[in-house]
Amino acid sequence: MPKIKKLKYISLFSGAGLGCFGFKQEGFECVATVEIMEKRLKFQKFNNKCKFESGYIGDDISYSSTKKKINTELDKWSICKQNPLNVLIATPPCQGMSVANHKKGNELIRNSLIVESIKWVMEIQPKFFVFENVRSFLKTPCTDIDGENRKIGEAIELNLSGKYNILPTIINFKYYGCPSSRTRTIVLGVRKDLKEVTPYDILPAFNENTLTLRNTIGHLKPLENMGDISSEDIYHNFKNYSPAMLDWIRNIKEGESSFDNEDPEKIPHKKNGPLMIFNANKNGDKYRRQYWDKVAPCIHTRNDIISSQNTIHPKDNRVFSIREVMLMMSIPNNFSWTDTSFEELNRLSLSEKKSFLTQNEMTIRHSLGEGVPTIIFQQIAKKIKQYLDTRPLDLTIIKKIIEKFNLKDPGILHQFIIDKVGDHSYASLSKIAELANTERTDNAAYYTRQDICYSIVNELPSAQKHKIFRILEPSIGVGNFLPLLIEKYRHVGQVIIDVVDIDSNSLKTFSLLNQSLNIPHNFKINVINDDFLLHHFENKYDLVIGNPPYKKLTLTNSKLDEYKRKAFNYDTNNVFSFFIEKALRLGNIVALIAPKSLISTPEFNKTRYLLQSKNILKIVDYGEDGFKGVKIETISLIISSKPKKPYNRIKIESYITKQVYFKDQEYVTSDKFPYWLLYRNEFFDTVSCRLKFNVFSAFRDRQIKKVHTKSQGKIRVLKSRNIASNKIVNIDQYDCYVDDTSNLTVAKYINHEHAILIPNLTYNPRACFLPKETITDGSVAILTIKNGNRKITESDLQYYSTAEYKKFYTIARNYGTRSLNIDKNSVFFFGILQQ
Numbered sequence: 001m002p003k004i005k006k007l008k009y010i011s012l013f014s015g016a017g018l019g020c021f022g023f024k025q026e027g028f029e030c031v032a033t034v035e036i037m038e039k040r041l042k043f044q045k046f047n048n049k050c051k052f053e054s055g056y057i058g059d060d061i062s063y064s065s066t067k068k069k070i071n072t073e074l075d076k077w078s079i080c081k082q083n084p085l086n087v088l089i090a091t092p093p094c095q096g097m098s099v100a101n102h103k104k105g106n107e108l109i110r111n112s113l114i115v116e117s118i119k120w121v122m123e124i125q126p127k128f129f130v131f132e133n134v135r136s137f138l139k140t141p142c143t144d145i146d147g148e149n150r151k152i153g154e155a156i157e158l159n160l161s162g163k164y165n166i167l168p169t170i171i172n173f174k175y176y177g178c179p180s181s182r183t184r185t186i187v188l189g190v191r192k193d194l195k196e197v198t199p200y201d202i203l204p205a206f207n208e209n210t211l212t213l214r215n216t217i218g219h220l221k222p223l224e225n226m227g228d229i230s231s232e233d234i235y236h237n238f239k240n241y242s243p244a245m246l247d248w249i250r251n252i253k254e255g256e257s258s259f260d261n262e263d264p265e266k267i268p269h270k271k272n273g274p275l276m277i278f279n280a281n282k283n284g285d286k287y288r289r290q291y292w293d294k295v296a297p298c299i300h301t302r303n304d305i306i307s308s309q310n311t312i313h314p315k316d317n318r319v320f321s322i323r324e325v326m327l328m329m330s331i332p333n334n335f336s337w338t339d340t341s342f343e344e345l346n347r348l349s350l351s352e353k354k355s356f357l358t359q360n361e362m363t364i365r366h367s368l369g370e371g372v373p374t375i376i377f378q379q380i381a382k383k384i385k386q387y388l389d390t391r392p393l394d395l396t397i398i399k400k401i402i403e404k405f406n407l408k409d410p411g412i413l414h415q416f417i418i419d420k421v422g423d424h425s426y427a428s429l430s431k432i433a434e435l436a437n438t439e440r441t442d443n444a445a446y447y448t449r450q451d452i453c454y455s456i457v458n459e460l461p462s463a464q465k466h467k468i469f470r471i472l473e474p475s476i477g478v479g480n481f482l483p484l485l486i487e488k489y490r491h492v493g494q495v496i497i498d499v500v501d502i503d504s505n506s507l508k509t510f511s512l513l514n515q516s517l518n519i520p521h522n523f524k525i526n527v528i529n530d531d532f533l534l535h536h537f538e539n540k541y542d543l544v545i546g547n548p549p550y551k552k553l554t555l556t557n558s559k560l561d562e563y564k565r566k567a568f569n570y571d572t573n574n575v576f577s578f579f580i581e582k583a584l585r586l587g588n589i590v591a592l593i594a595p596k597s598l599i600s601t602p603e604f605n606k607t608r609y610l611l612q613s614k615n616i617l618k619i620v621d622y623g624e625d626g627f628k629g630v631k632i633e634t635i636s637l638i639i640s641s642k643p644k645k646p647y648n649r650i651k652i653e654s655y656i657t658k659q660v661y662f663k664d665q666e667y668v669t670s671d672k673f674p675y676w677l678l679y680r681n682e683f684f685d686t687v688s689c690r691l692k693f694n695v696f697s698a699f700r701d702r703q704i705k706k707v708h709t710k711s712q713g714k715i716r717v718l719k720s721r722n723i724a725s726n727k728i729v730n731i732d733q734y735d736c737y738v739d740d741t742s743n744l745t746v747a748k749y750i751n752h753e754h755a756i757l758i759p760n761l762t763y764n765p766r767a768c769f770l771p772k773e774t775i776t777d778g779s780v781a782i783l784t785i786k787n788g789n790r791k792i793t794e795s796d797l798q799y800y801s802t803a804e805y806k807k808f809y810t811i812a813r814n815y816g817t818r819s820l821n822i823d824k825n826s827v828f829f830f831g832i833l834q835q
Contacts, residue, residue: 007385008077009087010034010070010124012061012117016364017044018371019132020089021335022378024049026385031085032073034061039363046336052076061116074124085126087384090117091133091372112143114152118159119145125163127194128202128384131156131187132372138168138185156187162658164189165454167199176204178373179216180296180328188380190451192655196392196427198454200487204379213314214292217324223316229353234345235322235337235364237357241306246317248287249306254314258287268307285309296328301369304362322361325368330375337364393428395629398435407436410505417512426483426516433478433509446627448480448547448593455653456591456636457484459618460543467493472541472586474532474579475548476501479510483517485545490520500528500535533563533578537586544587548579550595550632569606577607584614584641596621596633597819600675600826608676612669615640618651621678624817625655633818652678656815674825679811687808691831695789698827700760701746702778704738709777713737715750716771720759720779725766725801726794728774738775746775749782754792756783758800758830761820765809767797767830781822783830796832 011020011033017040020030030050034057035041041058050056055073059066079085092113114131121129131137138153145159153168160166166189173182188199221230223238230236247266248258258268259281268279268287279286289312290297297310303325306312311319320328326335337360338345348356393401407413413436417429424432427450434447463469469492473481476499489495501507507529514525528535532548552573553560563578564570576594583590598604599619618638626634648665657679669676677684709717717736722729741747749755755770758781767783776782785792799805812829813820820826 007086007388008079009089010074010085010120010126012088012090012120013092013113014040014044014089015091015371016040016367017047017049018329018331018335018367018374019091019377020044020049021047021332022374022376023087023089023381025332025374025378026381028087028381028385029077030055031077031079032057032070034059034066034070036060040367043337043367046339061113070120079124081125085124086128086388087381088117088121088124088126088129089377090114090120090129090131092117092131114142115145115155118155121160121164121189125191127191127388129160129164129187129189130377130380131185132376133185135170135183135185138170138187158660160189161653161660164191165198165451165458166190167203167458169203173373173376174210174295175206175208177207177375177379178330179211179213180299180373182298182373184372186376192451192658194387194451196425196431196450197387198450198484199458200454200484201387201450202380202383203487204376204383206490210295212293213290213296213328216296216327217320218292220321220324223318223321226318227354229350229357230323232346233323234342234348234353234356235326236324237321237361238316238318239304239321239361241319245306249289249312249317252287252289252312254289254291256289257281257284279307283309288312290314299325299329299369301366303369304365322364322368325365329368329371330373331368331371332374335374392425393431395435398428398432401432402436407432410508414508414512417509418515421512421516426513429516430478430480430513433513434480437478437503437506437509446547446630448477448627450480450484452593452622452626452636453481453484455620456545456593456618456638457481457488459638459651460488460545460591461589463489463492463542466542469493469495469543470539470541471495471497472537472544472583473497473499473546474544474583475546476510477503477506477547478513480547481545482514486517486519486523490522493522495523496526497523498526498528498537498539498541500530500532502529502531504529531559533575533582534559541587543589543591544583545591547593548576548583550574550576568610569604571606572603574603577604580607581610584610584639588641589617589638590641591636591638593626593634593636595819596623596635596814596816599635599678599814600816600819601821602823602825605675605825608669611637611639612665612676613644615642615644615648616650616665616669618653619678620653621656621814623654623656623815631818633816654678654815674828676814677811678814681811684808684811687804688831690833692789692834693831694828695786695792695832696756696783696827696830697786698822698824699746699749699782699784700778700780700822701744701776703744704746704775704777706736709736709738711736713739714773715739715741716774718757718771718774718776718780720762723757723759723766723768723780726768726797728768728771741775744775746782750775752782752784754785756792756797757781758783758822760822761818763806763810763813763817763820765800765806765830767800769794769797781827783822783827789832790835792832799833800830 007028008031009023009028010031014020014033014035032055033044033049038058041056045056057066057069140152141149142152142155144150144155168187170185173184174180188202190197190199220236226238226240228238248268252258261267270277286307286309288310290310292314300309302308303311304319306319313320405416407416413433431447469489507527553575560573567578568581569577580592616639620636622634624633649662650665650668651662653660668678704717715738717738721731721734751772752770756767757770757776758765758767760779760781
């Protein structure tokens with residue numbers, strides 16, 4: 001039996017290790033834990049968090065010596081690219097984050113400790129990362145890596161979202177398994193090379209049925225007298241306070257505050273001689289008795305005094321005991337606050353117990369108030385472990401399953417889904433279903449991975465202010481976007497989703513797959529079996545989202561004329577273009593996956609013109625990573641259908657360069673160039689200033705096939721590998737010829753004086769003049785000079801082979817790999833140096 005690898009994590013700003021204890025419970029090994037406060041680090045040692053003593057690092061994380069210690073531990077565990085860290089956890093101190101607009105210099109530096117966490121994620125590149133902090137965390141300013149002051153949320157996005165799918169979310173832990181109210185920011189990151197997993201997949205499960213305080217601590221014995229300590233549990237104790245305060249809280253009922261007392265003597269106050277000075281009641285939650293049958297309150301740092309926020313027991317005249325606070329924070333009973341066993345502590349005399357509490361209670365309580373509930377991190381750990389233990393099915397396995405069970409038969413497929421709903425994840429079942437679809441070729445339907453769907457859904461508007469939010473998915477297939485749409489919009493009043501597909505079998509599959517989803521009661525799904533392009537819709541939509549088909553219709557297709565009747569771009573027969581135009585007419589926000597050719601080819605010139613008249617919010621360039629097994633480059637777009645704002649900025653995310661950045665829409669879609677330039681930058685602009693563009697026309701003849709050529713003949717046929725810089729390369733068993741060119745369009749270029757040859761599908765441009773008595777096949781473009789341009793020299797052609805031009809050309813072709821045809825748009829960029 002193969003040895004199971006231990007899952008490993010690092011914890012930064014780890015406090016007493018309360019949250020991390022959840023990772024320990026799920027079998028994770030702690031490589032290193034960094035906590036500057038030695039008292040809190042000791043608590044972690046008491047719980048044997050790290051395998052090696054050197055893993056406990058009690059230093060300032062910003063020191064180079066601390067970084068060296070962390071790296072030593074990483075080396076000790078052989079953490080590297082081939083053996084990556086599974087999880088990095090960071091819960092930086094939250095002082096100075098409560099009022100974002102009133103920062104002192106030292107607070108800005110303190111808040112910048114999160115930047116140390118960002119740096120470690122960038123350096124180690126763990127598979128997952130988890131940040132937790134206060135509600136205002138993301139909006140708080142920090143000093144970023146580049147020295148610029150920006151909001152923490154922006155710093156995380158700019159530095160990490162190129163390599164990670166990131167979910168920043170503000171949640172109340174009471175809906176996620178914690179027995180007390182605690183609104184916090186959680187930032188979850190999933191490395192993009194991990195397929196079929198999104199941050200939503202590792203977020204603790206939402207449950208609107210919350211636990212009450214009675215559910216949580218009601219089983220514990222009452223403590224009626226100051227100084228009482230339960231004989232069964234040293235941590236269930238009545239903490240002393242000034243006896244004068246007892247009358248302030250003695251008679252208040254659940255939900256009442258001492259400030260509600262009618263007797264002035266029982267209202268919190270101080271006396272200055274005969275003067276009675278009443279305490280301030282700023283937050284309205286001080287000296288307040290809690291409710292038995294409501295969720296427990298948020299645990300704060302000062303949970304030890306009755307004057308703090310929501311600290312008074314529902315019945316007893318005291319603050320909550322340590323054990324009660326532990327239960328409210330979901331800290332397990334087996335968590336140790338000392339190296340003395342729990343049984344030994346309970347055997348101590350009363351005076352010894354009091355001495356122990358005097359020495360330790362405040363540190364314990366403060367640690368609880370500033371910690372992360374164990375149940376929250378434990379759920380995250382469990383979900384990460386489940387994913388890493390059961391990796392998604394790959395294409396090879398799925399094809400074998402389809403073949404073994406004959407799943408190309410719709411009826412058999414549907415029964416298979418019914419039988420296997422509990423055995424496979426939604427992602428696996430939908431992948432099997434999509435690939436088993438016998439109509440796949442005709443409908444141009446392809447499976448969209450969950451991580452690809454996430455890159456779109458994560459950027460959609462929150463819709464929190466909508467009472468009703470309407471969504472249209474125009475080509476639903478088996479419904480790959482639905483699980484993420486549910487997570488995104490589960491808190492909206494009502495969500496109505498209209499799903500459309502021309503294939504009734506796909507819709508049946510979609511309905512069966514939905515049985516494996518926990519669809520909230522506020523979601524209503526309407527199924528429409530029709531042709532989206534011809535269907536009449538009564539409603540407009542807040543969002544249109546999907547992965548519409550990409551296929552060209554032949555002139556014999558009876559629907560083509562109908563589709564084109566309302567089309568703005570009637571130059572294309574590609575059904576995708578018609579989908580995007582109708583989506584823009586129906587939706588306020590349109591989010592679609594598209595072929596990358598949309599941003600550059602002449603076929604979509606008019607479509608781009610239409611799109612750039614709107615507000616383009618985001619473009620993701622997946623390159624070839626979007627659809628495995630399909631030789632196509634893809635992008636996704638999120639567009640507001642409202643007229644374009646003057647200075648709209650596009651968020652551009654590249655799976656190719658692993659970067660995220662923002663650019664002005666006018667800059668990316670500038671009419672100075674024939675198409676959109678996602679990667680345009682200062683270097684590109686500098687080179688552009690030195691070149692004269694739009695010099696050539698391009699021609700390619702795709703008539704010549706291998707069957708038409710032979711190894712000897714009258715006219716040589718040049719192919720892409722024959723082309724070098726200013727010369728032709730002879731290649732044995734590759735070179736070919738034809739005898740007759742009378743039926744070939746390319747024959748008109750034979751012995752053309754100034755024709756230039758450039759390989760077609762290449763990111764390694766090179767050029768030479770067309771030799772006499774030669775022609776080319778479709779792998780080579782023939783360029784001819786437009787009227788009014790100067791004579792081209794070998795020096796001009798030599799420039800195309802320089803490192804500078806290759807870099808420029810890569811940007812000009814949007815880092816393409818397959819969408820590299822030299823056509824009447826892309827030939828524009830073969831400029832000549834201005835003299």
